Amino acid sequence: MARMKFLCDADRCIECNACVTACKNEHEVPWGINRRRVVTIDDGKPGERSVSMACMHCTDAPCAAVCPVNCIYTTADGVVLHSKDLCIGCGYCFYACPFGAPQYPQIGNFGSRGKMDKCTFCAGGPEADGSKEEYEKYGANRLAEGKLPLCAEMCSTKSLLAGDGEVIAQIYKERVMKRGYGSGAWGWKTAYRETIES
Amino acid sequence: MLVIADPHPTTWASLAVEAGRKDGVYILPIATQFECTGSRVASNRSLQWGEQIVKPVFECKDDLEVIYRIAKKCGFADKMFKNIKVENNLPEAEDVLREMNRGSWSTGYCGQSPERLKAHMKNQAKFDFLTMRAPKDDPEVGGDYYGLPWPCWGSPEVKHPGTPLLYNTNLNVMDGGGTFRPRFGLEREEKLPDGTTRKVSLLADGSYSKDSEIKDGYPEFTLASLKKLGWDKDLTEAEMATITRVNSANPDAVSWSLDLSGGIQRVALIHGCVPYGNGKARMNAFGLPDPIPVHREPIYTPRVDLVAKYPTLPDAKQFRMPNIGFSVQKAAVEKGIAKQFPLILSSGRLVEYEGGGEETRTNPWLAELQQDMFIEISPGDAADRGIKDGGWVWVTGAENNSRAKMKALVTERVGKGVAWMPFHFGGWFAGKDLRGNYPKGTDPIVLGESANTITTYGYDPATGMQEPKVTLCQIAAA
Numbered sequence: 001m002a003r004m005k006f007l008c009d010a011d012r013c014i015e016c017n018a019c020v021t022a023c024k025n026e027h028e029v030p031w032g033i034n035r036r037r038v039v040t041i042d043d044g045k046p047g048e049r050s051v052s053m054a055c056m057h058c059t060d061a062p063c064a065a066v067c068p069v070n071c072i073y074t075t076a077d078g079v080v081l082h083s084k085d086l087c088i089g090c091g092y093c094f095y096a097c098p099f100g101a102p103q104y105p106q107i108g109n110f111g112s113r114g115k116m117d118k119c120t121f122c123a124g125g126p127e128a129d130g131s132k133e134e135y136e137k138y139g140a141n142r143l144a145e146g147k148l149p150l151c152a153e154m155c156s157t158k159s160l161l162a163g164d165g166e167v168i169a170q171i172y173k174e175r176v177m178k179r180g181y182g183s184g185a186w187g188w189k190t191a192y193r194e195t196i197e198s
Numbered sequence: 199m200l201v202i203a204d205p206h207p208t209t210w211a212s213l214a215v216e217a218g219r220k221d222g223v224y225i226l227p228i229a230t231q232f233e234c235t236g237s238r239v240a241s242n243r244s245l246q247w248g249e250q251i252v253k254p255v256f257e258c259k260d261d262l263e264v265i266y267r268i269a270k271k272c273g274f275a276d277k278m279f280k281n282i283k284v285e286n287n288l289p290e291a292e293d294v295l296r297e298m299n300r301g302s303w304s305t306g307y308c309g310q311s312p313e314r315l316k317a318h319m320k321n322q323a324k325f326d327f328l329t330m331r332a333p334k335d336d337p338e339v340g341g342d343y344y345g346l347p348w349p350c351w352g353s354p355e356v357k358h359p360g361t362p363l364l365y366n367t368n369l370n371v372m373d374g375g376g377t378f379r380p381r382f383g384l385e386r387e388e389k390l391p392d393g394t395t396r397k398v399s400l401l402a403d404g405s406y407s408k409d410s411e412i413k414d415g416y417p418e419f420t421l422a423s424l425k426k427l428g429w430d431k432d433l434t435e436a437e438m439a440t441i442t443r444v445n446s447a448n449p450d451a452v453s454w455s456l457d458l459s460g461g462i463q464r465v466a467l468i469h470g471c472v473p474y475g476n477g478k479a480r481m482n483a484f485g486l487p488d489p490i491p492v493h494r495e496p497i498y499t500p501r502v503d504l505v506a507k508y509p510t511l512p513d514a515k516q517f518r519m520p521n522i523g524f525s526v527q528k529a530a531v532e533k534g535i536a537k538q539f540p541l542i543l544s545s546g547r548l549v550e551y552e553g554g555g556e557e558t559r560t561n562p563w564l565a566e567l568q569q570d571m572f573i574e575i576s577p578g579d580a581a582d583r584g585i586k587d588g589g590w591v592w593v594t595g596a597e598n599n600s601r602a603k604m605k606a607l608v609t610e611r612v613g614k615g616v617a618w619m620p621f622h623f624g625g626w627f628a629g630k631d632l633r634g635n636y637p638k639g640t641d642p643i644v645l646g647e648s649a650n651t652i653t654t655y656g657y658d659p660a661t662g663m664q665e666p667k668v669t670l671c672q673i674a675a676a
Contacts, residue, residue, distance in 0.1 A: 016549050017567055024563040031566050044611035 003059070003078035004121055004143075005165035006152070007172055008052045011179070012159035015040055015050040019151035019160055023054075026122070026150045027139025033103045035119040036151055052151070052160050054119035055080060055101035063093035063102065077143065078165070079121040084137045089113040121162070122149040203228045203264060206556035207640045209624030209648055215635035216627060225637065227258035234260045236291035237315060244330075244345025244360065247315040262289045299354065303463065304455035306349020309358045318344060330362050343374060351467055353460040358467065365479075367407045371472050375407040380477025384417055386484060402476045409470040418475040419466045421457075422450035429465050437461025487511050487659045497527045497656045498596050498670040500536050500615065511659050519662065526655045530596065539596045539670040541579065545621045545649040555622030559642035571604040571623040571646025575673060576616065580608040583675060590676035592629070593619070595652035596669060602647035603629040603676055617671060621649040 015038050023029060023036045036054035057080045064072035064080065071086035072093065091113055094102045104113035124141030127134035134141060142150060152162035161168040200219075202210050203226040214223045231238065233254040237245050254260060259267075266289050269275040281300075282293040292312040299308050317338045318325075324332045325344040332339040346360035351371070361374045369375030380400055388398045401415025417423065421441055424430040433441070440459035442449045454462045454473035463473040483489050488511075495501060495508045510523045530536070550568045551558040558564050573593055575585060585591055587608040594601045603626070604619070612618050625632050625645030633641050649666075656665030 020567065021550075021563045024566070031562060044609045 001076055001078075002164035002166075004057060004123075004163065005078070005168060006054065006056060006121075006149075007161045007168050009159045009161065009172060009175065010049045010051045012157045013038070013050040013052060014157055014159070016156060018154050018156060019052050022150045022154040023119070026142075027120075029117070029139065030105065033105060033117050035101075035103065035117065052155075053099055053101075054151070055097075055121070056099055057119075057121055062096040062098070066092045066096040068092065073126075075123065077121075077123070079123045079143070081120055081123060081125055081138075082116060082118070083126045084115045084117075085126075087115040089115050091116075119149075122147070200224070201226065203261070204556070205230050205258065206560060206642070207636055208554055208556050211637075212625050212632040212635040213627060216630075216632055226264055227256065228264065229254040229258045229260050233258070234262070234291070236262070237295045237310070237312070240345070242345075242362075243347040244343070244362075245310050245315055245348075246345055247312065247319050260288055262291065262294060263287050265289075300458070303457065303460065306351050306361070308460060308463075309350035309352055309354050309356060309360075310346040310348065311354035314339075314342070314346060314354055318342065318346070331359070341373075349376070351473060352463045356460070356464050356467065367405060369407065370409040370470055371407050372467055372470075373408075375472075377402060377405070377407050377472045377476035378479045379472075380415070380417055380475045382477075382480060382485065400478055400480075402478055406476055407470065407472060410476070411469040412471055412476070415476045415478070416471065418453055418455075419462050419471070419473050420451060420453045421462065424462065424465060425450070427469075429469060432465045432468065433461045437464075495527070496668060497523050497665070498530055498535060498539070498654055499527075500540060500542060500670065502531045502536050505531050514659070516657070516659060517662055519657075521657050521659060521662075523656060523659075535596050536670060539594070539672045540615070541575075541671050541673060542616045542668065543593075543595075543652060543671040544616065544618050544668050545653070545666070546618060548620045548622055551620070551622035553622070554624055556624065556642055559622070559644040562643060565643040568620075568622075569644055571602075571626070572607045572619065573604055573673065574607045574609050574612045574618040576612050576614045577608055577610065578614045579617070579673070580606060583673060585673065585675045592674050592676050593617075593647075593652055594672045594674070595654060596671070597654045600652050601628055602626070602651045604647050606673070606675075617673060619649050619652075621666075624648045627651065 017038055020034065020036050020038060027035070029035055036052060038050055038052050040048065040050040042048045057078060059078070061072065061074065061080045064074070068090060069086045069088055072080060072082045074080050089104055091104065093116060094100070094104070101118045102116045103118060104116055106112070107114040120138050122140060122142035124134040124144065125138035127137065129141050129144035142148065147153070149162045152160045161171060199222045200210065200214060201224045202208055205228055207225055211225050231248055232251040234248070235250045236248060238248050239245050266275060266279060266284060266287055269278045279289055281297055283290040295310070295312050299311060302308050321332065321336065321339045324336055324339060326332075330344045332342050332344075334341045341359050343360040343362045347362050348360070350360045351358040358372065359374055361376055363374070365376050365378055367375060367377060383400055385397045385399050387395050389395055399415070401417065404414060406413055406415070421430065424433070437459040438461070441452045441457055441461065444456055444458055445452050452462070454466065457463070466473045493508050494510050495504050497510055499505060505527060510527050513520065513522045513524045515521070548568055550564045573591065580586070585606045585608065587606060589606050590603060591606045592601055592603055623644070623646030625636070625642065626647045628651070631645060633645055652669065652671055653666045654669040657663065658665070
């Protein structure tokens with residue numbers, strides 16, 4: 001069985017935010033909730049890098065381990081989903097997640113949280129595939145239609161890859177070998193340390 | 199009178215209300231491309247035929263209908279739309295393009311008929327991804343480049359394939375080849391070092407497009423030049439009659455761009471020649487104020503010490519308008535503007551927004567990503583002024599006591615002494631939110647100061663293009 005993964009090639013990301021916009025549009029994500037975001041480090045300095053981040057659909061996901069109501073589960077494709085019917089908005093998953101993926105709508109004063117929302121790898125939720133209920137709670141289910149997540153499909157530089165982990169790892173490996181620099185290409189720093197910045 | 203025709207009410211609408219204008223301002227809601235049928239041109243010079251997807255929503259109208267109704271109100275619609283079918287006040291888009299085809303010989307906007315464009319849309323899959331060309335043996339679009347990029351010479355019946363790359367002498371003109379246009383006379387006087395002058399031909403020298411029957415430079419085609427070459431025999435009787443009608447006193451003077459029959463273009467093409475002629479490229483742009491570009495300090499420069507040596511061009515009347523750039527530059531130096539406004543201000547684009555931004559700032563997915571008008575300032579300049587990242591600042595400009603309130607983005611994206619702001623915002627003026635001035639329900643989600651509140655005087659001497667890109671400013675914490 002395929003295990004679905006995201007991979008963002010930081011040598012290619014141009015911080016255009018098309019992935020963020022595509023996600024919001026496809027799933028009608030409300031203002032203030034960001035299932036995906038682009039993070040830029042060393043902005044304006046040599047070596048500036050951007051990377052598009054969302055739920056990374058971990059194997060043995062820490063969010064699932066800490067959830068007191070067991071609403072987070074992993075599908076046969078390796079996608080981490082959750083049930084908004086069970087979620088109590090406690091926020092534990094947010095603290096457990098190393099990527100800051102879980103998001104919560106504010107539903108009242110004093111920062112009280114609504115039910116958790118996060119990237120579904122465009123795979124909906126526990127409701128019947130493609131049903132109205134599923135769309136209202138989790139957004140579109142592209143995976144059930146045989147399509148990959150829209151963020152990666154829309155990526156103009158094909159920096160953001162989504163799909164079977166084995167396949168995208170192979171694509172990335174080929175890219176690095178062809179480039180022959182940066183991204184951990186073996187020997188690059190040793191050979192060009194003084195003159196080339198990767 | 200100010201008429202604003204746009205799918206979204208623009209900044210101008212809010213400013214006009216703010217200025218207290220009660221009369222003579224019209225906001226016309228215009229349909230988007232999805233609500234209209236007709237040809238669309240892209241910046242690669244190719245055309246596509248667009249179909250209406252939805253009927254115009256709310257009270258917006260098709261551009262063509264607006265133009266027709268204005269013409270009707272002004273009393274010349276019968277003349278303007280003589281050759282165009284109009285139904286329920288909406289001119290037919292096919293006829294509009296045909297009218298353009300009939301009158302646009304000089305730009306090669308003559309071969310792209312609605313029928314040919316529709317055939318391109320129907321046969322999109324046949325065009326090659328790289329060459330943009332359809333196979334030569336296709337019955338409908340054979341040999342065409344996708345979208346018939348202009349120049350697409352001759353009448354549609356000539357079936358010129360369009361020109362994806364200009365001035366390509368490696369191709370036959372009927373395969374999209376071309377030459378440089380002799381547009382600046384056929385010869386010019388050149389001064390030699392010894393003080394004497396000589397005439398230099400401006401026609402091409404031994405260079406010509408593939409398969410050209412004239413193996414050298416040549417001027418634009420006229421009936422006279424066709425006669426000289428003995429090619430006038432190739433004109434049909436009908437073409438000859440039209441040429442004579444265009445200039446009955448002197449038909450010989452009728453050129454490729456004036457011949458309404460397209461005959462002169464057709465005959466030039468069958469002999470492998472480009473209708474406008476074959477000239478030399480012009481590296482020395484004689485006739486322009488600076489034939490070869492030289493350095494000139496901007497009107498508002500931080501390097502006042504360089505102005506005396508590299509001043510802008512003298513004041514002059516250009517077209518119908520005066521250009522007083524020199525006086526403005528001189529006054530700026532005398533008044534010490536650069537001391538008062540020490541930062542270079544440049545403006546540019548954000549990936550989220552487009553143009554003035556009214557449409558994209560109305561889209562919630564995009565508006566959420568850029569919620570505030572801002573100015574980029576370097577950490578050093580920010581520290582000198584006590585400005586914090588994300589804090590409010592006043593930006594002041596060198597003319598008319600202009601000022602604008604926005605947020606500071608302290609970043610090393612800009613160097614010391616330079617500030618940058620995006621030009622997609624509008625709806626605030628001098629610190630005041632003008633949201634109430636938009637017609638109800640039409641205000642964009644995000645409003646902000648317009649960059650052009652701060653920009654200053656300056657016009658290109660040859661084209662009259664304004665200089666909104668760079669000036670001087672000062673920034674202070676608000």
